[in-house]
Each structure stands twice: as C-alpha cells, then as structure tokens.
Amino acid sequence: MFSQLHFQSPALHLLPIPNSKPPCNFRPFPPKITPKIQAPNFITRAKTNRNLKPQEKPQQVEAELLTEEEEGDKEREEGGEEFSYSSAYRGREDEKQYDRDPEFAEILGSCLDDPQKAQSKIEERIRRKRNNILHTKTGSATPVKVIFNKFDFSNSYIWFEFYNAPLPKDVTLICDTIRSWHIIGRLGGCNSMNMQLSQLPLDSKRPKYDAIQGANVTPTTFYNIGDLEIQDNLARVWVDIGTSEPLLLDVLVNALTCISSDYVGIKQLVFGGSEFENWKENLTSEDAGYSSHKI
DSSP: OHHHHHHHOTTOOOOOOTTOOOOTTOOOOOOOOOOOOOOOSEEEEEEOOTTOOTTSOGGGSEEEEEEHHHHHHHHHHHTTOOOOGGGGGSOOTTSOOGGGOHHHHHHHHHTTTOHHHHHHHHHHHHHHTHHHHOOOOOSOSSOOEEEESSOOTTSEEEEEEESSOOOHHHHHHHHHHHHHHHHHHHTTOOOTTOOTTTTSOTTOSSOOOOHHHHHTSOOOOEEEEOOEEEETTEEEEEEEEESOOHHHHHHHHHHHHHHHHHTSOEEEEEESOSOOTTOOTTOOOGGGTEEEEOO
C-alpha cells in the first residue's frame, strides 16, 4: 500500500519514524579514524629542475635526503674541517709516503731507457741516505763469554756483566728479551723432545708433522722468574725453570749474543752461583747505582 502511494503521488514521501531502532541486521559505520603519520627523523631538501617539462619523467628531480648526522657533518665541513675517505687509509700523518717520492719516481721512469743512469742514481741515493737505511752497531765485536757455575734449573741466578753501564734503552731491550724468553718457556715452546721439523733432511720440500707424537711428548714449562736487578755494569735475574731443558738456555744465549753484537756489549754471561765479583747484596739504593725492573 505504501509503495502504491509512493509511485502514484510523488508529493508523498516516506519519512523516518522518530525514536525508531534500526533493523537487527543493520550496523552503522564505525567513526572515521584519521591515522597519525609521524615524520621520519631526517631533513628533506629537494632540488627541482626549472627546465623540467610536464611530459618528462620525475626521475630528473634530484632529492637529497640528509639525516641529522649527515647534516652535522656538512656543517662541520662548511666550518673548515675537511674529511676525505682516502685519508682514512693512509695511516699516521707523520709517515712519509715513499710511493709518492718524485726522486724515486724519476729513477723508475728512466730505468728502462737508461739502466746504467738509473743504477748510478740509486747508488747516489743510498750514499746520501745511508744513515736512514743502515744503523751503526753499538755493541761489541767480541763474542759473549758463557760460563756455567753450578747452575740449578729450579733455583739459580743468571748474571750479566756489561762493558759499560747500560743505558735506559738498553735496559728496556734486555727486559723485553727476558720477558719474551719467559713467555715462550712458560707456554712450552722450547721442548727438545719434540723437534720433528728440525730433525728432517734439509732437502725436504713437504715436511710432515706427527700431531700424535707431539701430543704425547712430556711437556716443558717455566715456573717462575724474578726482577732484573742492576748495579752499575752488573745485572742478575733469578729463575725457576723447573724442568731440565737445555734448549731453553740455548734460546736465551742466542738472543743475548745478537744483542751484545748489535746494541749493548755483554762481556760475560754466567749461569748459576749465588755471588758474583763486585755485586753487593746490601746495595739497594738508586742513588748508589741500583735499580730493579719488572719482568
């Protein structure tokens, strides 16, 4: 009936009934929620090409996204601080770049055209810079005299007699050598019972190492060591090696022999003995020439 009235009389309209409830299958639309967009933590600078045509692709617009950190770097660069990625791999600034030496580059450039001229330039360069290439030996040409005086591997002194009182740099060298020797011995590096490679023939091109044999060898050790004590041109260090390992002593003698010939002259090296010539047990004052150095 209502439909007939609706079509026959257009002036009549179906008005909603007040306080009427919607049908059970009708669900109102949820309220519109506007999402909150949080701007990213960067600054955008767009450089637009003024000659951009409408038909061209938008790839011609250059966008530079600068983060806050990059912005700070840019401000520092504008302030006068310059940074170059190549300089990050140059090492220390005080090192001289020998690959950019113009004199050396000239020698290399002329070595193909005139080899004799290049050789003469190299010889002249070596003579001129000899002091920077070759260092004069400050040790002694006389070999070190090695003496054993009732040496006990578990409780003994090793005595040093220098030709002159050692300088601070010489004392540092001696301490570093003894410290390295103690570390190698402590780790069992000097074991004469496991010398497989040194016992191979000299013409062996592909040496083989037996890991099982090396693991079953009785290990060696270096239990304890004292400080290096110095009185004028004399020095001593107390050692407790523990195991009787002559190879450990050979390593020390070889190292000290090289130090004596190249750096500081050692007159004699004595293994064992509780006393040594002019050594004074009661002398413990630095003003009198005594010093102690930690190993």
